[in-house]
Amino acid sequence: MEYLTFRNIGLACGVGFLGYCVYFDHKRRSHPTYKERVKARRELERTQQETEDDIVLPPASDKRALEKFFVTEVEKGEELIQAGDYDRAVKHLSYAVVLCPQPQELLRYMKESLPPQAYVKLVKYLEIANEKVNEAFKKSSLAEEDVE
Known part of the structure; x- marks a missing residue:
């Protein structure tokens, strides 16, 4: 009986954590400046790689x-x-x-x-x-x- 309780608690914690991750990922992606920040980060990475490759x-x-x-x-x-x-x-x-x-x-x-x-x-x-x-x-x- 104790085994089922610990299993249920573990399962509930896992589902809760997964729900937490999905919720905050949705919140992060729906932020108004999300796409702008992603574009800026990618541009910065690309320019860093180009300058890094200058021989x-x-x-x-x-x-x-x-x-x-x-x-x-x-x-x-x-x-x-x-x-x-x-x-x-x-x-x-x-x-x-x-x-x-x-x-x-x-x-x-x-x-x-x-x-x-x-x-x-x-x-x-x-x-x-x-x-x-x-x-x-x-x-x-x-x-x-x-x-x-």
Whole structure:
């Protein structure tokens, strides 16, 4: 008999807690500024991720810095692939491919080792990365000419 009482009390507490959760979730979602706050939070998260993904290229004249940048971008890309974040991984790997002395060989290796969806994204992002690298190198070469 005691077992049924404890079971009933536990069941009542569970139902009460579930009702509490549903009630306050409804109250939260029906608040007049709920949608605005959600949009603002998502926008903030998106801008933080975009600024976080900005990649700073080393000067084109510094070969050691370019080699180090290449290695770090490959490492970051591999870490992000393992974490399942293909979009950010593709950005890092595309910069590595653009700065690689033999990009065709690296692309062949990546085609074999990357998941298919990541490789497709990588190929699409290569053009953007190439443009950004060319722009950055043009700016750095113009800055070096101004200094001299």
